[in-house]
Amino acid sequence: MNSKEILNRNIISLVESLKSREIKVSEVTEASIIRSEEMQKKLNCYISFDFDKAMDKAKSFDNEKNKEGKLFGIPMAHKDMYYRKGRVSTCGSKIRKNWVADKTSTVLSRLDTEGALDIGTLNMAEFATGATGHNEHWGNCRNPWNNEHITGGSSSGSGSSVGARAVFASLGSDTGGSVRLPAAACGVVGLKPTHGLISRYGIMPLSYSMDTVGPLTRTVKDNARITDVISGYDQEDTTTSNRQHKNFEEFCGKDISNLRIGLPNSYFFEIATNEIKEKINEVIKVFQGLNVEIVEVDLPDMHLITNLSNIVFPTEACAIHSKWLSERSDEYQIQVRTRYEPGLYIPGHKYIQALDMRPYLLDQFIQKSLKNVDAMIVPGMPFAVPRIDETDVAAGEKMADTIASISWCTRPTNYLGIPALSVPCGFTENGLPTAFQLTGRPFSEGLLYQIAHAYQTETVWHEKSPS
């Protein structure tokens, strides 16, 4: 098996091959390292490499008698905000350029326990604030399908490296679309989980109320396996739910006939281009072919939800960054600083009221939009993936509109706390990938994986790779 064949394998089949000694962990790791070095020159998807440690671990795995773990020998790399004790976590910033973590995040520990290899840290928007993939400190990350185009952000390196077949999976973070946008733009699967499903201990915070951790992978089933590994209660993160989490991978392959999928009649398609609407129609036809009923659904006031998230986000980010905003403001990119600044002026009681509205609006969203359906389908990005120069808006007049339009379809779910899964569904006329999202009730990740896996068994988009 040559390195290209190795790198095109999915995680689930590759783990089996590694455990049965059909292929060595060191061979897979070497293929991933060589590809990563090659892709770094074109895409700038990494911030640091941990190749030597990963190769040492790979060789030790090859010598082990008992080959165990759901992710045994799988090379991964993660957004540079997942702390590993003793390693620098830049968070994509200049301020934390040399900051060494004093703890290891729960999710990295859980991946380690299941045998995953960590080969480096990935590029990201500064402090996970940015929807495009621009980064003045570490250089812009580029799209593997066409490096003049954006990756989406803020988990830019995660989308780029997985899309480029440099690693098999990556963790990103999602506060307003930061897993799903890079997943959509780079042609991979990305999960924004229910608030409380996955621990955030040992991860850079941005907005406590809306931050989530999610995996990016090439297939839905691979994504489900990683979510299985990293989800569940964590005593170090009191926001995690103590409910027993399901075996998400088992949902992949279950029949979806007679399920009902909602198609919203407003908001999500307001700024979608005809090209994107047509792609969603094609997805719907696939589901109808699987005997899924498509049902038009009403929505609550989604603009209010977006407004409230625009109160919560800067207030919480400003609280986290207040010291540096005061003492080191020149070290931020101007767009990042400009997005936090509104938090300085929002009165405390208005921030609390914005949070007070959250249970009320979640209840309204479920009652009005999800009551009679199993899940809802919406676009990923509402237009074709733009070029880097088209979105190079810094803090100028176009900043607010650019960010708002790119994240139009992703932001509401973070305020509502519900899960959303981004799934590739083809290519737009400019040759870049596009995606749909499935969203559903709290903790319905298993059902979303079930539906999305059924879609992937009927389509080939996830098998396409960049030239």
Place this chain on the structure above:
Amino acid sequence: MSKIKTDTVKSITRDFIGRDLDPGREHQLSENLSLLIKSIDKATERLPFESEPIGFTSILEKYAEEK
């Protein structure tokens, strides 16, 4: 009707980050934030007196997976 005035933005900027924003930016922030606050004022009219943010977790659990 609550609103954030340009002078308030100017004053807070000086007090908390020790500098001035561009005059145009102060006005823009004042306008944008006043719109957001107006939106909250209108929305919270229907909230029960006893509301508190922790209710969010209960609603997440209440609707977990059920249809």
